[in-house]
Amino acid sequence: MRILIVEDDRELASSLKSMMEDSIGIADTFETIADAEAALLAFKFDLVLIDRNLPDGDGLSLLPTLRQLRPRPATLVLTALDDPIDIVSALDKGADEYVGKPFEPMELIARARAVLRRYSLDETGYTQFGNLTFDLTNRSAMIDDNALSVPRRELAVLESLIRRAGRVVQRDNLEASVYSIDEEIESNVLDSHVSRLRKRLREGNCNATIRTIRGIGYMLVQE
Amino acid sequence: MTPRPRSIAFLVATVLVLGMALMMVLSTVLTITVFLLTDTRSREGITLESVEKLLQDGVGYDRTGKFVLNVDGVIAEKIIQFSKDQSEFWYLLSDGTQSIRYGTVPPSVQKIIDETSPQVISSQFYYSKGQDRHFGLRKWSEKDPGVLIVLGGVSFSHAETVFVALWEIWPQGLYHLLGGVLVATATIAVVAIKRTIAIPVRRVVDSAEQLDGLPNGRRISDHDTPIELKPMVAAFNTALSRIDNAFEAQRNFLAGASHELRTPLTKLRLKLDLVQDPDMRDVLVRDTARLASIVTTSLQLARLSGQSLTFVSLDLAATARAIIAEHVPSAMKKGIDIEFKAPEERIWVSGSEPAIRVALDNLIVNAMRHAQETETLVVEVLHSGILRCTDHGPGIPAEERERMLKPFVRGNSSASDGTGMGLAIVNQIMMAHGGSVDLGEATGGGLVVNLAFPQSAKDT
Structure with missing residues (x-):
């Protein structure tokens, strides 16, 4: 994994660099939007960490360039949490995720990993969560090296959950990803899919499990 | 098209002169008619x-x-x-x-x-x-x-009679005429003042009342304003521009302060991981988190007072569900379960989603701070457009509840690491919505916060 960090505060940039290198991959730091843009066009990066206030403008102005890159790197914006409009504008402009400053180091790493997981699923059709491997191309799942047999619907549930692993997937969204609009869904069908899937994961000794968040949805978590 | 400048003085004078002339003619005609009859x-x-x-x-x-x-x-x-x-x-x-x-x-x-x-x-x-x-x-x-x-x-003959009669009644008739003119003038003045002075002034006052004191560039229109009132409207608008500029300066300051405070805080937090003594590190990490929280909430509060909220009709249940979903991972880390309850149908309320997000973020963070571990935090949306959050923490004594809605007032518990602003922000946002915040005691102890939103007319 190769990570690009755009942060004008050298001390913070070096902390971010060492955090990323300890847990995710090689990181390069740049202080200005212009330098970062040049690097993005010259090299391939998997993840881009963008700060907002930079000497030559708002870090969000990098987002249009990022959107045009193929393959497109996953983007994580470091933003102020006190202004929800800031967060919305970051996401609207194409950021995959945001982390409010100041952040817990664990939180930043978890978010970065989640973004990479989604990105990897989109770009390669393949991703991992704990000892669970999900392969979208072959429509299969593996726990460690053992193939896990999962029926079509349950696999769709698992795909949705792994895409947003560590965050809640709302029930409505999960239903929408498993059933077409025309299909009649009985109220507890989704619950039975989830409980069968949960059982499969447990029996396969998976260290990931599905938590029910009452009134909201489900969440894939590592135990 | 530029409207023709209107003058109150000109109008009043015209109305009075015409009115008086009309009154004199009328009273003369009346006198003659009475005489002829x-x-x-x-x-x-x-x-x-x-x-x-x-x-x-x-x-x-x-x-x-x-x-x-x-x-x-x-x-x-x-x-x-x-x-x-x-x-x-x-x-x-x-x-x-x-x-x-x-x-x-x-x-x-x-x-x-x-x-x-x-x-x-x-x-x-x-x-x-x-x-x-x-x-x-x-x-x-x-x-x-x-x-x-x-x-x-x-x-x-008739004409002669009138002439003689006028001669006869002249002094007395003149008094009557003058009296009539005076009464008429007073009446016309009252009507004219109302029509030509009170109404334009009222219009200016009305548009001034519509201003919400927020830097949204809104101004009093001087369209159709009498020229006598134009300087007042212009002065008022100049004052508004100055207020806007001050707000703009404040907003820039906030954005700057937000960034300038956050970067060192982030560095501080990252450096704390280098502290060897785990107990010391935990204390410092908690203090830094609290400091960060104070920065966030202070800026939120400051921003709210300088922001114009745009209200739309939104489904409170869906909005709340999405916002609460985002808090589940951090709650889970603290061993707290979050449960959400809402009716099947949509609950339409009038609100600003970004503002509701800030309110709910603060409400949930506040509830999580006070909830004991392995507790379930219940958030409910009721048919009546009320959002209810129940925790089973220490709660707030009845006499302190009102005070807790003011900024920088912290709960009684000395262990509380809150910023003392969470509920104040919630309250400010609800006030801006024309809603209300009600603090109560949960069954079995703890705090119940009811946020009542104004219901929206949308009904689909």
């Missing part, structure tokens, strides 16, 4: 009396002691003018020894004069001459009690 006899009486008064004023003695009607005076000229047109007009002025006559005193009248007792001061009588019936007047002069005035034979 009076019956012939009364009119005759009035004209005779008028002439009688003229005679009474004109009669006297000259230097030689001769009894005369003052022929060189205006009064006499008038009488002569009348008499020329009146073939039947006659008068008799007598002081007992000398007398002045004009025209022919009919014999029947002479008889009446002779037979009437000198004790009778004033009398009216009718007499016939040929086919006509005439009206006569006999009166002792009020100026000189020795002078007897007798006259008759007046038969004026």
